[in-house]
Amino acid sequence: MTPSDNGIPDSWPPPPPKKPRQGSGSPGIPEIPPFAVPLILLGLIVGGLLFLVLTGRAGIVNIADTEVAVIVNYLTGEEEVIRTPGVAFFVPWLNDAYVMYKSPNEFYLVLKSEIKEMIKDFSGEDLDEPVDLS
Numbered sequence: 276m277t278p279s280d281n282g283i284p285d286s287w288p289p290p291p292p293k294k295p296r297q298g299s300g301s302p303g304i305p306e307i308p309p310f311a312v313p314l315i316l317l318g319l320i321v322g323g324l325l326f327l328v329l330t331g332r333a334g335i336v337n338i339a340d341t342e343v344a345v346i347v348n349y350l351t352g353e354e355e356v357i358r359t360p361g362v363a364f365f366v367p368w369l370n371d372a373y374v375m376y377k378s379p380n381e382f383y384l385v386l387k388s389e390i391k392e393m394i395k396d397f398s399g400e401d402l403d404e405p406v407d408l409s
Contacts, residue, residue, distance in 0.1 A: 327367065336363050336372040343377040346370050 327333040338344045344357040346365050357363050358377070365372050385393070 332367050334365050334367045334370075336365070336374060337361075338363060338374060341376055341378060342374050345373045345375070347373070 324333070328335075336344055336346075338357060338360050340360045342360070344363055346355045346357065346363065347353075348355075348370050350369055363372065
């Protein structure tokens with residue numbers, strides 16, 4: 276007769292009985308494989324960067340020949356004017372870039388007597404009532 280046949284253990288203390296494997300959470304929620312967590316995090320990071328690029332908040336601004344950019348540092352209040360065309364980089368959430376046209380505005384001086392003629396030419400109708408120009 277061998278020791279395992281008569282119920283006497285081979286060593287002392289006897290090993291604990293094996294428990295049936297249970298899930299990690301609720302019975303309705305499946306377990307997530309360990310490699311899925313880094314993939315989900317990578318997807319969130321790539322999605323966030325794509326969102327920043329598409330909305331123009333990624334810290335990159337393109338300056339054309341007819342434009343000038345002002346980069347404002349919100350921490351120090353410093354303003355940097357960039358007049359050369361090309362690509363400018365800034366730190367999002369710390370800086371912000373504003374792109375403007377650098378062509379000058381044209382203003383014309385017009386006499387009061389010419390305004391009525393200009394309105395007539397623009398609208399195509401003759402003005403019956405007087406226009407107050409003061």
